[in-house]
Amino acid sequence: GAVVSQHPSRVICKSGTSVKIECRSLDFQATTMFWYRQFPKQSLMLMATSNEGSKATYEQGVEKDKFLINHASLTLSTLTVTSAHPEDSSFYICSAPEFGTGDEKLFFGSGTQLSVL
Amino acid sequence: AQKVTQAQTEISVVEKEDVTLDCVYETRDTTYYLFWYKQPPSGELVFLIRRNSFDEQNEISGRYSWNFQKSTSSFNFTITASQVVDSAVYFCALSVEYGNKLVFGAGTILRVKS
Numbered sequence: 001g002a003v004v005s006q007h008p009s010r011v012i013c014k015s016g017t018s019v020k021i022e023c024r025s026l027d028f029q030a031t032t033m034f035w036y037r038q039f040p041k042q043s044l045m046l047m048a049t050s051n052e053g054s055k056a057t058y059e060q061g062v063e064k065d066k067f068l069i070n071h072a073s074l075t076l077s078t079l080t081v082t083s084a085h086p087e088d089s090s091f092y093i094c095s096a097p098e099f100g101t102g103d104e105k106l107f108f109g110s111g112t113q114l115s116v117l
Numbered sequence: 118a119q120k121v122t123q124a125q126t127e128i129s130v131v132e133k134e135d136v137t138l139d140c141v142y143e144t145r146d147t148t149y150y151l152f153w154y155k156q157p158p159s160g161e162l163v164f165l166i167r168r169n170s171f172d173e174q175n176e177i178s179g180r181y182s183w184n185f186q187k188s189t190s191s192f193n194f195t196i197t198a199s200q201v202v203d204s205a206v207y208f209c210a211l212s213v214e215y216g217n218k219l220v221f222g223a224g225t226i227l228r229v230k231s
Contacts, residue, residue, distance in 0.1 A: 034218050043208065044221045091160055097216030106152075106216065110161040 002028040002098050006109025013084055014117055021079045021112045023094035028107075030096035033077035035069060038091040038111075047092075050077050084116045119144045121211050123222035130199050131230050138194045138225045140209030146170075151185065151192045152210040152219065162208070168192065169215075199229045 003026045013019050023033060031052050036044040048064075050056040050071035058064045066088075068080040077096075081088050093111040120143040130136045142151065153165040166176065168185050176183045180197045196203055206226050210219040 032216070043223045044219075046218050046220075049218060093160075093162065095219075099216055106164075106167075106219075108162045108164075110159075113160065 002026065002105065002107055004030070004094060004096050004107040004109040006094055006112060008112055009110060010113045010115075012115045012117065015085050016083055019081045019084055019114060021081075021092055021094075021114075023077050023079075023096070023109045025075045025096050025098075025107070028096075028098040029074040030077065031074060031099070032097060033071055034095040035067075035077075035079050036093050036095065038093065040090075044093065047079075052077075081114065084114070086116045089114055089116045119146075119149075119211050119213060119220045121209050121220055121222035123207075123209055123225050125225045126223070127226040127228065129228040129230065132201060133198050134229075135195060135197050136199050136227065136229075138196075138207050138209075138227065140192045140194065140222060142190050142192065142209070142211045144211060144213060146213040148213065150212045150215050152208075152212070153183065153192075153194050154208045154210065156206040156208060156224070158205070165194075165207075196227075199227075201229050201231050203227060204229045 005024045007022050033050045035047045037047050038044045046059050047062045048056045048058045050069045052071045052074050056069035071077040091113050094109040098105050122141045149170045151168045155163040173185050182195045184193045206224045208224045209222040212219050
């Protein structure tokens with residue numbers, strides 16, 4: 001069945017490096033992908049919305065130059081955290097709706113725990 | 118703008134107790150969707166239920182039940198005969214267009230002790 005596969009599940013990196021997180025839709029076409037961030041013991045906050053073939057829409061306060069989102073195909077959206085710093089350490093999770101089935105569903109990836117040293 | 122309030126930050130119960138998690142929402146839209154998700158320690162979000170604004174029927178699924186009351190803008194979640202495996206963070210969420218972004222509440226940590 002339909003699933004959103006998110007990788008990596010956990011990444012530890014040094015400050016200043018860039019990290020790419022991938023979300024792939026399996027068995028359905030994800031024309032839209034939502035990217036959320038969750039700080040420890042806090043809620044999930046929407047960072048940006050990506051649509052296949054167009055520029056992502058960022059929520060207020062999210063730096064688009066720091067969090068690069070690419071949605072080049074109907075099955076793949078990526079989030080790149082550029083020049084990561086310790087304050088970027090967070091849990092990142094993607095979500096994609098599946099349309100056209102008569103019972104639209106919203107699928108979440110399994111999340112990526114980013115730790116920046 | 119939409120808002121979801123989960124006033125209970127943390128709840129601790131003993132196994133087999135019933136527990137209700139509260140959710141109050143705000144929206145000016147007449148059509149909206151309400152969700153409950155479970156987030157175990159592993160982090161993934163487990164979908165529990167979706168309810169649209171035109172369906173006020175309460176729902177029961179095994180030990181889980183949901184009470185949707187538009188008059189009080191509430192969508193509460195009850196676990197009957199709680200089990201240790203129910204321990205997790207539970208999020209209530211709102212969307213004003215199906216397939217669109219979700220606004221999440223702050224979450225309620227549920228600890229079920231044996």
